[in-house]
Amino acid sequence: MIASITGEVEHVGLTTAVVSVGGFGVQVHATAETLAGLRVGRQVRLDTAWVARKDESPLLFGFRAPAEREVFETMLGVSGVGPRTALAVLAVLGPDDVHRAIAEGDATAFTRVPGIGPKGARRIVLELADKLVVPERPAEPAPAPVEPWRAQVLEALVGLGWSEKDAARGVADALDGREELAASGDVPLILRTVLGWLGAAKAGTRTADRGV
Incomplete structure (x- = not known):
């Protein structure tokens, strides 16, 4: 039984996350609240439960406590x-x-x-x-408190063409230091803020590539 995992967060999606453990990317299913506390590139430790049932693929579930x-x-x-x-x-x-x-x-x-x-x-x-x-x-x-807006914003960003990894990173970085905006739960405003940050980051990357 896998009782817990510790490693670097590689990806955070709507229902799962991927944690790098010993060179392997381990997919973990978790609640939206648990996923909201994860940050790509940061270390995490999760208590886990391994579920293997007949006629179903084994799944690993992660928990904060x-x-x-x-x-x-x-x-x-x-x-x-x-x-x-x-x-x-x-x-x-x-x-x-x-x-x-x-x-x-x-x-x-x-x-x-x-x-x-x-x-x-x-x-x-x-x-x-x-x-x-x-x-x-x-x-x-x-x-x-659960952040019900996060799943909606991530889903909207993915629908607009951003990868789940970039969307999750964009939300984390764009709202860094903006606790009041995150606490407001204003989905349209949060989405515009994240899109603005992603657009600026993308433009900055292009400028750097041209050596400007």
């Missing part, structure tokens, strides 16, 4: 819950809310996850009632 991996792996024990659904649960609820919902028997919380209906939500609460208990430890700091 062991608590997320614990919830993910426990969710896989529920009838009808696959790795993508388990990852969606983490993306929508997070480990703390999952523990709370199970402890309180709150099946409604799981219906917020795309693909999980009332019947499936009740089954999750029933099957995990004695498997996921609230950890007896101080509450962990709340994770940083």
Whole structure:
């Protein structure tokens, strides 16, 4: 089992990232929140879960903390819950809310996850009632808010012809030091800002190539 990976981020996409480990590019599936915290060219350590199922290609899933991996792996024990659904649960609820919902028997919380209906939500609460208990430890700091605009901006940039790698790098560099703009979540404004940065960077490269 691959319990964790550490290496340089080579690529960040909409649903996966590629981390260079020992000369190999390892593809890792993760939530949008986890991917938003990665930066191309920087080192990262992720807790991981290796999922290999019959008639399906093996997949590696990455998490920011062991608590997320614990919830993910426990969710896989529920009838009808696959790795993508388990990852969606983490993306929508997070480990703390999952523990709370199970402890309180709150099946409604799981219906917020795309693909999980009332019947499936009740089954999750029933099957995990004695498997996921609230950890007896101080509450962990709340994770940083999800940036719902990031996926939209990346998708728009890819649609305009930029590679996912350049788009992800452009978003990171263009918004470096512009926390207020990133916090605003204004997709059109953020997109224009990133496009302006990418255009300027491209023009600068061409100028350098001409020796001007």
